[in-house]
Amino acid sequence: PSLYLGSISFIIGLSSPGNPKDDFQEELVIRPLHSGDIYASFQFRTVWETDFMRGNKVSHYRLFPKSLGQVISKFSVRELHISFTQGYWRTMQWGQPFQPSPPGAELWVWFQDSVTDVDGTWKELTNVLSGIFCASLNFIDSTNTVQPSASFKPLGIGNETDHRFLRYATLPREIVCTENLTPWKKLLPCGSKAGLAVLLKSEKLFHSSFHSQAVHIRPVCQDWQCKTTSWELRQTLNVVFDLHNSAQGKREWSLFKMFSRTLTEACPLASSSKIYIDITDNPQGEQFEVSPATPLLSQAVVLGDRRTFSVYDLTQQITFGTVRSLNLLIRWKSSEGYIHYQPSKDRLRPHLLEMLVQLPPNSVTEVTVQFERALLKWTEYTPDPNHGFYVGSSVISSLVPSIVAMDTNSTRERPLFSSFFPCKEESSYFVRVYTEPLLVNLPTPDFSMPYNVICLTCTVVAVGYGSLYNLLTRSFQIEEPSPGLAKRIANIIRKMRGVPPL
Known part of the structure; x- marks a missing residue:
């Protein structure tokens, strides 16, 4: 018990003002699509007030995953973006996603200016990331690596755009499965034990129309003057659930129907844990109703459009009600048309x-x-x-x-x-x-071949079996040639006289 209490006091001491601060937030955005499907976007954001780019050695990790921190330090990574996607995003039916990504695996990295051998560092980095995410990133080589000059600008601080320090590669045939999701969830401070991560059930996520998980690491400014730098880790997961397979034709959605689970608490390490439901197309509740109702509303500009959201704060116990369980339900009032x-x-x-x-x-x-x-x-x-x-x-x-x-x-x-x-x-x-x-018209085999094979086989079997049967069952006897007519007449006369035949 004394050792356990001492470890608690040690963790609390690391959060004092004299040590680098870190912060963790989690969000879930649910958007009903015009096609009748449902779009769920998870985002987990960890910000750490430390600077890897100056060569500072970090020995203690609290919220920021140690495996990724060591990768940033060892390979002098300035930005890292990796995604694993299953399916294709239907823009004409679903609109624009929050985080676009191609099918398969995508990896693009900006290295720091201090890296002398970028190609060698890139090869070592892909091998390490292959082990972290249980993926086939080790197959990335010079044959599928490019250096874009305009499409992949740095998303973090800094204006350097020297594409010599940028590497980009994709694996379109990469199969995304539970082996990729499990290490992705282990990077979260609470894992999949508490908070929004409890909804990430692989049986539901991988039986959807679209599934994409990503990791984005970049340096950000701590203040508007950008005198000090923090590191930001964003883990995103976007999934589209098909109405006709998941909802059995009913225009009704809920957390339990989508994820087979409900929420009971927020992540204890999260400073903010919220769920947003897009009600922009339902201003007066004419199309669908959301239960339980919430008085909290929020507006945000998303992809150039001002959207309105209903907000559920998981850090407030009143959100869970008396049953201490939150199962958001979206029910359409009319079933005309889908x-x-x-x-x-x-x-x-x-x-x-x-x-x-x-x-x-x-x-x-x-x-x-x-x-x-x-x-x-x-x-x-x-x-x-x-x-x-x-x-x-x-x-x-x-x-x-x-x-x-x-x-x-x-x-x-x-x-x-x-x-x-x-x-x-x-x-x-x-x-x-x-x-x-x-x-x-369906592909049909050549039915003449089986017919010819059957005929040939039957002929061979009949000839072979018949010959063998004759050899095993037929008996052979030696017969003398029949005598001539004169000899037969003589034998008849000799028989009448009682004399032996000739």
């Missing part, structure tokens, strides 16, 4: 896609569906597979406006064919239209 989708299961059930849309007059609406071709078992092919496979007709059900009102109460006085057009509203009538079947 989509019912039921994914298929191989050899069990087909796809089901239903869309409720309102078409303006004299317009053309085009619906496209992306699919991937797959190989079937040879027993599943139709007798004429080269002709193609048919997809069933689509069904279009519509309420068509009508000038003539239809009285459904007097159906007995009308012809029988009028009963095919039931109607509940006087201003429209119901119509169901079927499209023609869709013919899809």
Whole structure:
């Protein structure tokens, strides 16, 4: 017990004004997208009032991860930006992300002016980062490394733009998995035990439409005169959850539905822990409602647009309520327009896609569906597979406006064919239209080859088995040649006389 108390007093002493100060903040931004999906952006920011660029040796780390601090000191790194992304960001559907990143792995580093062998230092740095993040960064070499001169300016302090100290590389085929997320979470002061990091469950994050995790390290100014320097570490994680797979067609989102967990406390080491929900497109609560409600609102300029957010402060116990658990819920008040989708299961059930849309007059609406071709078992092919496979007709059900009102109460006085057009509203009538079947060409094997193989095999087996069967079952006897006619007549006479035959 005495040793434990002594360690606590030692940590408290390091936070005194005479020692370098550090600060940790965590935020989660949730934005409902126009496509019906949900965009969640995590950001964890650690600022440390120390300066690695002057060669200062740091022996104690409190909030700043020691592994990254040693990398900055050893390789004289001025800025480091690394990201691991799974999926592709759909700009036309989702808008602009907070932190853009390409699919796969991306790494770009600005070295200090004191580095003499930049290429050698870059090679050693990629090997070290490969071990820290459990990635294939060690495959980065001169064949996939470039030196941009305009696209990747330093984001921190300083105006030096000598691209000789910049290295950039990507690995587009890098597969992002739990092995990359686990060391990324270990860099956080509270890990995944408390705060917003408890929501980072790999089973949910990697079953999303888009997932990107990144680490950004840069020097920043402590004051407006920039006389002293601090180091900033930003860990970001952006994820887009698909409405049709995650929400089962319901326009309703919650923390538990997205992450399978709720929040019970903020990170004890965080000076700020907040959740922001973008309500810019829902000023009066006409489209959706957020529960539990919060009176805190905040405005910020994001990508040139002024946005409004509902704020939940996790450092305040009143945020969690009496149940001491926070499960934010976003529920749309109307379900008109988005989509019912039921994914298929191989050899069990087909796809089901239903869309409720309102078409303006004299317009053309085009619906496209992306699919991937797959190989079937040879027993599943139709007798004429080269002709193609048919997809069933689509069904279009519509309420068509009508000038003539239809009285459904007097159906007995009308012809029988009028009963095919039931109607509940006087201003429209119901119509169901079927499209023609869709013919899809799938890759088919050469069925003549199996036929030839079967015929040849059966022939060889029949000939070989028949010959072997004859040798094993047929018996052989020695027979004397039959005597001539004269000899037979003589033997008959000799037999009648009782004399032995010739």
